Amino acid sequence: MAKVFKFKTELWIPVYTGIKVHTLKDFIETLRTIEIESIFYHVCINMFNYHNMPVYYPNSFSYWLYKNNFLILAEKISSIDPIELSDLEEIRKRIVLILEENYPGESGQRLIPFYFVKAEREIIDCGFVARNMEEFIKGIKESSINSLFYHLVSSKIQKKAPVNDYSAWLLSIGETTKANLISQLDIYNYTLYEIKDKIIRILEG
Amino acid sequence: MIGDYKPFVEEAVIREIEILAKRLKGIKVLHVNSTREGGGVAEILHRLVLLMNEVGVKTDWKVIKGDKKFFTFTKKLHNLLHMPGRFEIDSEEVVYYLKITYENFERIDTENYDVVIIHDPQPMGLIAKKVKGQKWIWRCHVDTSTPDPAAWKFIETFINAYDACIFHMPEFVYEKIKIPTFTIRPSIDPLHPKNVDLSPEEIKKIVSVFGVDPEKPIILQVSRFDRLKDPFGVMRAYRMVKKKYASQLVLLGGFAPDDPEGEEVFRELKEQAEGDKDIFLLNLPPDSHREVNAFQRAATVVVQKSLREGFGLVVSEAMWKGKPVVGSNVGGIKRQVVHGVTGYLVNTVEGAAWRIRQLLANAELRESMGNHAIERVRHRFLIIRHLRDYLLLISKLISSAPIL
Numbered sequence: 351m352a353k354v355f356k357f358k359t360e361l362w363i364p365v366y367t368g369i370k371v372h373t374l375k376d377f378i379e380t381l382r383t384i385e386i387e388s389i390f391y392h393v394c395i396n397m398f399n400y401h402n403m404p405v406y407y408p409n410s411f412s413y414w415l416y417k418n419n420f421l422i423l424a425e426k427i428s429s430i431d432p433i434e435l436s437d438l439e440e441i442r443k444r445i446v447l448i449l450e451e452n453y454p455g456e457s458g459q460r461l462i463p464f465y466f467v468k469a470e471r472e473i474i475d476c477g478f479v480a481r482n483m484e485e486f487i488k489g490i491k492e493s494s495i496n497s498l499f500y501h502l503v504s505s506k507i508q509k510k511a512p513v514n515d516y517s518a519w520l521l522s523i524g525e526t527t528k529a530n531l532i533s534q535l536d537i538y539n540y541t542l543y544e545i546k547d548k549i550i551r552i553l554e555g
Numbered sequence: 556m557i558g559d560y561k562p563f564v565e566e567a568v569i570r571e572i573e574i575l576a577k578r579l580k581g582i583k584v585l586h587v588n589s590t591r592e593g594g595g596v597a598e599i600l601h602r603l604v605l606l607m608n609e610v611g612v613k614t615d616w617k618v619i620k621g622d623k624k625f626f627t628f629t630k631k632l633h634n635l636l637h638m639p640g641r642f643e644i645d646s647e648e649v650v651y652y653l654k655i656t657y658e659n660f661e662r663i664d665t666e667n668y669d670v671v672i673i674h675d676p677q678p679m680g681l682i683a684k685k686v687k688g689q690k691w692i693w694r695c696h697v698d699t700s701t702p703d704p705a706a707w708k709f710i711e712t713f714i715n716a717y718d719a720c721i722f723h724m725p726e727f728v729y730e731k732i733k734i735p736t737f738t739i740r741p742s743i744d745p746l747h748p749k750n751v752d753l754s755p756e757e758i759k760k761i762v763s764v765f766g767v768d769p770e771k772p773i774i775l776q777v778s779r780f781d782r783l784k785d786p787f788g789v790m791r792a793y794r795m796v797k798k799k800y801a802s803q804l805v806l807l808g809g810f811a812p813d814d815p816e817g818e819e820v821f822r823e824l825k826e827q828a829e830g831d832k833d834i835f836l837l838n839l840p841p842d843s844h845r846e847v848n849a850f851q852r853a854a855t856v857v858v859q860k861s862l863r864e865g866f867g868l869v870v871s872e873a874m875w876k877g878k879p880v881v882g883s884n885v886g887g888i889k890r891q892v893v894h895g896v897t898g899y900l901v902n903t904v905e906g907a908a909w910r911i912r913q914l915l916a917n918a919e920l921r922e923s924m925g926n927h928a929i930e931r932v933r934h935r936f937l938i939i940r941h942l943r944d945y946l947l948l949i950s951k952l953i954s955s956a957p958i959l
Contacts, residue, residue, distance in 0.1 A: 359571055361947050366725040366736045399935065403896055403927045465725035467738065470951055474574050476567075494567035 355519045357476040357489045359497035360504055362398065362469040364391070369466040374420065375456055377464055378449045381411075386438045387468040390507065393432045393441060395469075397503060401495050401542035408538045411445060411464075418461045423452055433503060433537060436510050473500065486519070487553045495542035502537060502545070516549065528552050556609050557939075563745050564939050572939070575946045576610035582953060584614040585665060587681060588674035589629070591618050593841070595741065595868060596674050596696055599941065602744045606942050612949075617663050619678040625655040629677045632706055636676070638863075639703035649709065656680035665689075670949050679713045690952040693720040696741070698727040698865055698886065707731070718952060723866050724890055737948060740890070742941035743871050743932070748844035750875055753852055761849035767835055772802040772915055775854035777847055777869050778861070780810045780820040780838070785860045785883075788904045790827060790834070792860070795908035800915045803833040807850055809841055851876045855921070856914045860907055864888050871936040874898070874928035879921050881910045891936065897928040 367388055371377045381389070392410040407413045407428045416424035426448045435441050476497060480486035490498075501515035511518065513533050520529035531552045535545055557569055586604060588596050600616055607614035621629070628648045635642060656678075665671050665684045672692045673679055685691050693714060699707070699722075707729060714720065719735045722728045728736055743750055753761075759769040767773065774793055778784035786806050793804040806824065810817020821838060828834040839846055851857065857873035859882040866887030870880050874891065880898035882888040894900040899910040914921050934940070 359567075361571065361575070361943060363944055363947050363951070364725075364738045366722070366728055366738055368728075368730065368732065368736065370725070370730070400893075401934070403893065403930055405893075406895075463726075467725060470737070470947075472575075472947055472950065474571060476570070477574065492567060494565050494571060496571070497567065 353519060353522045355480040355486060357478050357493055357497060358500055359474050359476055359494055360500035361472045361496060364467045365470050367466045367468055370463045372460050372463050373456055378446060380466060381446050384466050385468055388466050389438055389442050391467055391469045394503060397537060398499055414464045423449060426452060432507055436507050438507060487550060490549055498542050498546055557606060559746060560939050563933060563937060568939060572610060572943050575950060576612055578950050579612045579946060582612060583668045584612055584670045584949060585668040586616045586672045587619060587663060587678045589619050589677035599741060602938055603942060619659050620662060621655045624651060628652055632676050633697055635703035635706035636697050636699045639701060644705045644709060653680060660684055669953060676710065682713050682716045690718045693717045695720060695722050699729045700727055702729055723887060739944045740936060741866050741868055742936050742938045743868055743875060744938045749848050750872060753849055758849045758852045761846055762853045765835060765837055767803060767805060769853055772855040773805055773853055774802055774856050774858060774911060775805045775850055776858045777807045779808050780817045782820060783861060783863050785862050786824055789858055789860050791904045792907040792911060796911045799912060805835045805837060805850060807837045807839065809839055854878055856881060856911050858907060859888055861885060871932050875932040877925035877929050879914050879924035879928060881907055897924055897931050
C-alpha cells in the first residue's frame with residue numbers, strides 16, 4: 351500500500367533582525383554569525399515572493415551586491431542553489447567563502463544598506479491527503495503555490511533530504527521517472543505557477 | 556464576503572486563511588486607531604475588521620477620542636518621527652497627551668480582548684491598561700528610521716511594554732527598538748470603488764468630463780498637491796517627453812481648504828501650465844474614488860515621482876490596473892515597483908522622462924510590465940494577504956512558543 355502523502359503549506363511573516371550593514375566587510379562578518387533562519391530567508395525569498403515574475407538574481411544577497419556594483423560577487427553568489435545544497439550551514443559557508451575569496455576591499459563608500467530579515471514560518475496541514483496517483487494529482491491541482499514551495503523547497507532544506515517531498519513519494523510508489531523529472535525542474539527560472547503546470551503534465555503524462 | 560475575493564486570488568489561498576482562522580476560534584481582537592474616516596489606516600481597517608469577523612475571529616475596532624490640542628500634538632509627533640528637527644516637544648504637551656489617554660481609559664475597554672492592536676502613536680499610551688495574558692501589538696504606519704530624538708524618547712516610554720511591533724518595511728524601523736519587529740506591507744482592496752473594474756465606456760466618459768482626450772496618451776500622477784510629491788518635476792519630465800510624443804499630462808490630487816501650502820502649490824503649477832492645453836490639474840474632493848479609478852485605467856503611463864514617500868499605495872493601485880509605473884527610488888515605491896519588470900525606478904527628472912518615453916514608444920513593453928504589475932499586486936499587496944499576515948502574527952503571538 352502506498353505511503354500517504356499529506357499536503358501541507360507554508361506561510362511567512364518577515365521579522366527584521368535589527369541588523370543592517372553598510373559595508374561589504376560588515377556584510378561578510380554578519381553572514382558568519384547571523385541566525386541560520388536569516389540565511390534561509392534571503393536565499394529563498396525570491397522564490398517565495400517573486401514566484402510570479404522574473405527576477406534579476408535568485409537571492410537577495412546577490413541582488414544587494416548587484417545594486418552596490420559588486421557585479422562579480424553578485425554573479426558568483428547567484429550560483430548558490432539551496433535546492434541542490436540543502437544544508438543551510440553549508441550554504442552559509444559557501445557564501446562566506448566566495449565573498450572572502452573575491453573580496454575586492456573596501457572603497458570607503460557607504461553602500462545601500464542590507465537589512466537582515468528572517469521569517470516567522472508556519473507550516474499548515476492543507477486538510478487533504480493522497481493515497482494514490484489520482485489523489486496526488488488532484489491534491490497538487492488544489493494546492494496553492496505556497497504549498498508547492500513547501501514541498502519542493504523548504505521541506506527538503508529543513509529535513510536535509512536528498513529529494514523533494516513530491517519526488518520522495520513518487521519513488522516510494524515506484525514512479526522513478528516521474529520522480530526524477532520533478533527533481534530536475536529548474537524552480538528558479540519558472541514561476542511556481544508554471545512549475546505547478548509542469549508537475550501536473552509530468553504526472554498525467 | 557471573503558468569497559467575493561475568489562476572482563482575485565487562488566481558492567487555495569482563501570482555504571489557507573480559513574484553516575488559520577480556525578486556530579484562532581474564541582480569540583478576541585481589538586484594533587484601536589485615531590479616526591474612523593479618512594486616511595489609509597481607516598480605509599484598510601474598514602475592510603480588514605469585517606474580514607476578520609467573517610472568518611470567525613471576533614474583532615472590534617475602537618477609536619481614541621481627543622480634542623484639537625491632543626491631535627495637534629500627535630500630528631507634531633508624527634512629523635517628528637518622520638523627519639527630525641522642525642519642532643520641539645514640551646512637557647506640557649506630554650502631560651496633556653497623558654491626560655487625554657487617561658480619559659480614554661474609561662471609554663475604551665481593552666480588558667476583554669486577547670490581542671490589542673494599536674495603530675500609530677495617538678492611542679499608544681493605552682498600553683498602560685495591558686493586563687496579564689494579553690498580547691499588545693503596536694502597528695506603526697510611519698517611517699521612523701531617522702526620528703527626532705525627543706520624539707523617539709516619547710515613543711520609548713511605551714513601546715517596550717508591547718509584545719511586538721509592525722512596520723511596513725525594515726527601512727522604516729528605528730534601530731533602537733528592542734521588541735520583536737515584524738514587517739507587514741499595507742494593502743489595497745480590489746473591491747474598493749477606487750479599484751473595482753470599470754467598463755471602457757465609463758472610463759472614457761469620466762475622463763472626457765474633465766476635457767481629457769481618452770484617445771491620446773495620458774501621463775498621470777495621482778497625489779496631493781504637495782512639494783514632496785514633486786509635481787513640478789513631473790511637469791518638467793512631461794515637457795521633455797512632449798518633444799517626441801504627443802501626450803497629455805494629468806496631475807490629479809487635492810488639497811484641503813485649510814491647507815495653504817497645497818493651494819500655493821496648485822497655483823504655482825497652474826501658472827507653469829499656462830498655455831499648454833494638454834496639461835490638466837485636477838483638484839478633486841477626497842471621495843472621488845471612481846474618478847481616480849477611471850484616470851488610472853485610462854492612463855498610458857503612471858508616474859509617482861515623490862521626493863519622499865511613506866509607502867505610497869497609489870503605486871499598487873495603478874499596478875493593479877495593469878499600468879507600468881515610473882516611480883522614484885524612495886520609500887515604499889521601491890518595494891512596489893520591480894525595476895525593469897513592473898515599471899522603472901528613477902532618481903531624476905531626466906530619468907523619469909527617459910523611462911516615460913521608453914514606455915510610450917513600446918506598447919508591448921507596457922503590456923508585459925502591466926501584466927507583471929497585476930501579478931505582483933495580487934501576491935503582495937492585496938488585502939487578502941494582509942488579512943493572512945495578521946492572522947498568522949496573532950496565531951504566533953498567542954501560541955506559547957516565544958517569537959524570537
